[in-house]
Amino acid sequence: xxxxxxxxxxxxxxxxxxxxxxxxxxxxxxxxxxxxxxxxxxxxxxxxxxxxxxxxxxxxxxxxxxxxxxxxxxxxxxxxxxxxxxxxxxxxxxxxxxxxxxxxxxxxxxxxxxxxxxxxxxxxxxxxxxxxxxxxxxxxxxxxxxxxxxxxxxxxxxxxxxxxxxxxxxxxxxxxxxxxxxxxxxxxxxxxxxxxxxxxxxxxxxxxxxxxxxxxxxxxxxxxxxxxxxxxxxxxxxxxxxxxxxxxxxxxxxxxxxxxxxxxxxxxxxxxxxxxxxxxxxxxxxxxxxxxxxxxxxxx
Ligand code: ARG
Numbered sequence: 001x002x003x004x005x006x007x008x009x010x011x012x013x014x015x016x017x018x019x020x021x022x023x024x025x026x027x028x029x030x031x032x033x034x035x036x037x038x039x040x041x042x043x044x045x046x047x048x049x050x051x052x053x054x055x056x057x058x059x060x061x062x063x064x065x066x067x068x069x070x071x072x073x074x075x076x077x078x079x080x081x082x083x084x085x086x087x088x089x090x091x092x093x094x095x096x097x098x099x100x101x102x103x104x105x106x107x108x109x110x111x112x113x114x115x116x117x118x119x120x121x122x123x124x125x126x127x128x129x130x131x132x133x134x135x136x137x138x139x140x141x142x143x144x145x146x147x148x149x150x151x152x153x154x155x156x157x158x159x160x161x162x163x164x165x166x167x168x169x170x171x172x173x174x175x176x177x178x179x180x181x182x183x184x185x186x187x188x189x190x191x192x193x194x195x196x197x198x199x200x201x202x203x204x205x206x207x208x209x210x211x212x213x214x215x216x217x218x219x220x221x222x223x224x225x226x227x228x229x230x231x232x233x234x235x236x237x238x239x240x241x242x243x244x245x246x247x248x249x250x251x252x253x254x255x256x257x258x259x260x261x262x263x264x265x266x267x268x269x270x271x272x273x274x275x276x277x278x279x280x281x282x283x284x285x286x287x288x289x290x291x292x293x294x295x296x297x298x299x300x
Contacts, residue, residue: 033207033274035083035255039299041133042077043090045069045100050287054120055168055197057289069284073100076258076280076295083256088299090133098123100285101294103152103200105130108299109162109182112141116151119169143181149174152297153198158211160185161231165199167191167221187231190221195244200293202243203228204250206236206257206275214250214266216243236273242266249291251298260291 048069050058080087092099099105105126107114113134116127127144130151134142147170149155154170155178156163162184164175168191179186189199196202202219206212214236217225228235238248247263257270261279270277282291 033255033276035253036209037084037086038080038253039086039088040080040251041088041090041102041105041297041299042073042295043092043099043102043105045073045285046092047094047097048100048285048288049097051097052122054122055289056194057286059287062287064287065284069100072280072282072284073295076282076292079258079278079280080296083253085253088137090129093125093129096123096126096129098288099126099129101153101288101290102130102297103294104150104198105297106134106151107149107155107157107178108134108139108297109157109184110300111139112182113139113143114149114151114155114178114181115142115144117145117148117174118150119148145174145177147171147173147177149178150198153200153294156199156203156205156213157184157208157298157300158205158213159207159209160211162186163199163203163205163213164188165191165202168194168197187227189224189227191219192221193219195219197289198294201246201249201289204248204252204257204259204293206252206270206273207254208252209254212273214238214248214270216240216248219243236266236269238263239265246286246291249293251293251296258292260286 050060077087105116115131118124149170154165164186166172175186175188196219203215213232216238242263242265245262246260247266250257250259257275258278258280261281267277
């Protein structure tokens with residue numbers, strides 16, 4: 001009977017009824033989740049330190065165990081490879097302790113590379129290291145951006161949109177720049193809580209072929225929350241506790257979702273949707289304000 005509903009009828013319903021409809025449809029799905037092979041760019045934490053503070057997670061007084069950071073990072077890299085994904089490594093550079101957060105260095109969609117331009121001088125030099133890597137690896141469309149954008153820290157790719165965070169790091173002017181470069185509609189989202197200073201600390205794309213996301217509403221302005229409800233009525237909503245464990249700083253391949261293991265509340269809801277959550281311990285990198293996604297740039 002539901003199949004007979006026209007699109008118009010669905011649109012005429014309230015957002016909550018629509019969410020219910022999506023949930024039912026998902027419950028009825030018979031095909032299991034499928035992962036698709038991905039290519040990731042990661043940078044080992046060879047020179048990782050917390051020597052300055054540019055987000056509330058960073059406390060330069062707190063020591064970092066570099067050996068442990070390296071072991072945690074290698075475990076993430078090896079896990080991707082064991083799942084069948086390709087991981088390329090970017091050579092770390094001394095004096096750039098945040099370079100391990102490779103997601104911030106660029107945004108790649110359809111082989112087109114929008115370089116980063118960092119907000120804080122401590123990270124400025126990372127942008128060129130990324131652009132040089134892409135040029136050396138045969139990428140032709142590599143743009144040095146005009147406006148500040150911190151790569152996939154603030155840009156998230158869904159099937160239909162390029163979601164774009166602003167408020168702490170990326171400039172609102174980087175949004176039209178990205179839209180023009182990628183030819184994808186950009187949805188600007190206002191981040192309001194300094195703990196969630198990048199979009200990828202507050203929202204994760206679970207299925208990039210079907211516009212499915214999870215997010216923490218408290219990280220966004222009221223207007224942006226309304227936009228997210230409108231675009232993603234059946235999104236997985238994270239609790240404050242799971243968001244505070246950086247649980248949304250996750251990477252999905254369409255089936256496996258690698259996320260901080262401390263975000264325990266997300267595991268069951270993910271399983272209920274057919275995903276396979278894989279908890280990772282990146283505790284040493286959390287001291288820099290990052291976790292799974294921050295360490296992982298996707299080369300689409
Ligand atoms: N210390 C880094 C910064 O504040 C952490 C970056 C985390 N990366 C991310 N994609 N959220 O810039």
